[in-house]
Amino acid sequence: MASERRPAIVVVDDEPAVLAAVSRDLRRGFGERFRILRASSGSEALDLLREVRGRGEQIALLIADQRMPGMAGTEYLIAAREIVPDAKRVLLTAYADTEAAIAAINEVSLDYYLLKPWDPPEEQLFPVVEDLLTTWTAGAALESGGVRLIGHRFSRESHELRDFLARNRVPARWLDIERDAEARELRHVADVDPERLPVAILEDGSVLERPTVAELAERLGISGQPTSDHYDLVIVGGGPAGLAAAVYGASEGLRTVMVEREAPGGQAGQSSRIENYLGFPSGVSGSDLARRATDQARRLGAELLTVRDAVGVRPEGAGRFVDLGGDESLSANTVLIASGVSYRQLDAPGFADLTGAGVYYGAALTEARSCSEQHVVVIGGANSAGQAAVQLSEFASKVTMLVRGPSLAQSMSHYLIEQIANLANVEVLTETRAVAASGNGRLEGLRIQGPGDAESELEVDACFVFIGASPHTGWLEGIVARDDKGFILAGSDARGDGWPLQRDPYVLETSVPGIFVAGDARARSVKRVASAVGEGSMAVSLIHRYLDDM
Numbered sequence: 119m120a121s122e123r124r125p126a127i128v129v130v131d132d133e134p135a136v137l138a139a140v141s142r143d144l145r146r147g148f149g150e151r152f153r154i155l156r157a158s159s160g161s162e163a164l165d166l167l168r169e170v171r172g173r174g175e176q177i178a179l180l181i182a183d184q185r186m187p188g189m190a191g192t193e194y195l196i197a198a199r200e201i202v203p204d205a206k207r208v209l210l211t212a213y214a215d216t217e218a219a220i221a222a223i224n225e226v227s228l229d230y231y232l233l234k235p236w237d238p239p240e241e242q243l244f245p246v247v248e249d250l251l252t253t254w255t256a257g258a259a260l261e262s263g264g265v266r267l268i269g270h271r272f273s274r275e276s277h278e279l280r281d282f283l284a285r286n287r288v289p290a291r292w293l294d295i296e297r298d299a300e301a302r303e304l305r306h307v308a309d310v311d312p313e314r315l316p317v318a319i320l321e322d323g324s325v326l327e328r329p330t331v332a333e334l335a336e337r338l339g340i341s342g343q344p345t346s347d348h349y350d351l352v353i354v355g356g357g358p359a360g361l362a363a364a365v366y367g368a369s370e371g372l373r374t375v376m377v378e379r380e381a382p383g384g385q386a387g388q389s390s391r392i393e394n395y396l397g398f399p400s401g402v403s404g405s406d407l408a409r410r411a412t413d414q415a416r417r418l419g420a421e422l423l424t425v426r427d428a429v430g431v432r433p434e435g436a437g438r439f440v441d442l443g444g445d446e447s448l449s450a451n452t453v454l455i456a457s458g459v460s461y462r463q464l465d466a467p468g469f470a471d472l473t474g475a476g477v478y479y480g481a482a483l484t485e486a487r488s489c490s491e492q493h494v495v496v497i498g499g500a501n502s503a504g505q506a507a508v509q510l511s512e513f514a515s516k517v518t519m520l521v522r523g524p525s526l527a528q529s530m531s532h533y534l535i536e537q538i539a540n541l542a543n544v545e546v547l548t549e550t551r552a553v554a555a556s557g558n559g560r561l562e563g564l565r566i567q568g569p570g571d572a573e574s575e576l577e578v579d580a581c582f583v584f585i586g587a588s589p590h591t592g593w594l595e596g597i598v599a600r601d602d603k604g605f606i607l608a609g610s611d612a613r614g615d616g617w618p619l620q621r622d623p624y625v626l627e628t629s630v631p632g633i634f635v636a637g638d639a640r641a642r643s644v645k646r647v648a649s650a651v652g653e654g655s656m657a658v659s660l661i662h663r664y665l666d667d668m
């Protein structure tokens with residue numbers, strides 16, 4: 119069958135010697151898993167892409183020389199994006215063209231630029247291409263295989279299950295009962311009553327009608343079980359701070375377990391493109407960063423328990439116990455709280471009822487593709503809202519941003535403001551807020567209030583809300599000291615009346631010795647991926663000091 123052919127890598131270069139050399143090296147490194155297709159000009163390559171896609175075959179990677187007569191590499195890659203939006207993109211450049219290549223990172227969403235010559239390929243070519251192909255393969259597998267989930271797009275349950283599967287990187291295919299004939303057929307074959315949707319059909323053929331996230335997680339066996347009676351370190355929360363602590367803790371010989379309530383990656387896992395994290399010049403998607411960090415933590419020996427909720431911490435003598443609900447708990451010498459924050463809910467009429475049915479909180483990634491040719495609204499003016507608007511603009515016909523302040527400048531990074539200004543289908547309404555949401559079973563309209571309190575109605579298909587965050591620390595009430603907003607105090611701020619030791623708390627130590635905090639959940643922390651990663655790794659060195667004194 120055509121679709122079972124190996125995915126393709128398409129190389130284009132007008133210089134026959136370079137084209138031959140790069141194709142030869144690619145065939146040597148990747149020929150067993152990928153077909154290498156060649157073209158000698160941009161237009162020839164575009165025809166080739168259409169032909170291959172027309173046969174329903176996959177294209178994993180595009181490699182193009184920048185200097186080509188007729189059509190430059192960047193021009194070709196922009197046009198190619200329309201045909202194969204998911205393929206990874208690499209530009210071949212001479213040293214003198216480095217600036218053009220860096221500019222292309224934004225223009226083309228370039229994944230990498232490769233300097234000619236790439237000798238030896240084992241060092242200069244293979245690792246880069248391998249990394250891009252692994253990332254592509256992980257994404258392609260997610261959308262093609264495994265679980266089939268059938269439901270109504272505007273159902274809260276369907277949304278929660280899709281989000282859970284995507285964020286836990288479970289290969290799954292979403293089938294919309296209203297739009298997909300295959301969905302209707304499968305529902306019929308599986309003999310599921312339309313009232314019992316959503317339904318998940320697992321790889322072994324078992325059918326789960328209206329499963330909860332916990333039931334699906336259990337059936338898929340993805341939560342994991344602790345293997346030890348006692349740990350040096352229990353980490354609560356698997357965002358960047360928790361994952362960094364898991365990597366450093368395990369690599370430095372601590373028996374480490376990380377407990378995550380939803381899916382590794384935390385808030386960062388929901389970001390479509392993190393552009394300011396050191397070492398990723400082309401940006402990195404949150405799910406890719408989460409996948410890399412999770413693999414790294416596991417490889418170094420950390421245990422990861424997902425879809426598990428820490429509901430309390432008990433200090434007992436020198437021991438620290440993290441309760442997981444029921445009568446399950448984890449025993450440890452130290453605990454790191456890295457439970458981060460989550461979006462505040464919009465408290466206006468209609469929003470609560472329509473959550474998951476057109477109103478979404480930070481869930482742009484799962485829903486973006488379903489928004490093609492639709493009008494969507496993004497509420498908020500910070501970087502997370504800006505990233506969502508940029509990503510949604512690729513699919514939606516129009517994106518309207520509702521921003522409370524007089525401009526984006528106070529709340530958003532300059533690079534994102536520029537990107538948004540260049541997008542013809544994104545409109546920014548400042549000094550404007552949503553005051554009500556309406557719709558019959560799914561979001562249909564928003565009532566908005568603009569400058570001078572003038573009110574009007576907007577017809578919308580979906581609305582993504584990014585209006586600030588509150589910490590996940592309610593489960594620690596009465597155990598560690600928090601500020602008036604619930605963020606956890608650490609270091610000198612945590613030295614209150616009850617502090618039992620002679621020494622001061624270490625910088626990331628809470629009001630209970632041996633319980634540390636890192637990342638967004640900490641009072642006065644910088645709310646960024648890099649700082650969360652920095653604090654997670656730094657916490658491990660402080661934990662070593664604490665353990666040395668025990």
Ligand SMILES: Cc1cc2nc3c(=O)[nH]c(=O)nc-3n(C[C@H](O)[C@H](O)[C@H](O)COP(=O)(O)OP(=O)(O)OC[C@H]3O[C@@H](n4cnc5c(N)ncnc54)[C@H](O)[C@@H]3O)c2cc1C
Nearest residue numbers: 355357358359379384385386428458459637638645646647
């Ligand atoms: C859409 C979006 C885009 C962003 N873009 C950028 C960007 O481009 N650059 C940048 O620097 N920053 C960005 N940020 C901010 C950045 O993602 C956060 O600062 C960072 O993720 C904080 O990391 P953290 O580990 O402290 O917490 P989080 O990422 O919030 O992770 C906390 C984790 O703990 C889990 N958890 C909470 N309570 C419990 C419990 N009781 N038991 C078990 N698990 C629990 C949660 O499920 C979550 O997975 C973005 C944020 C969002 C939402």
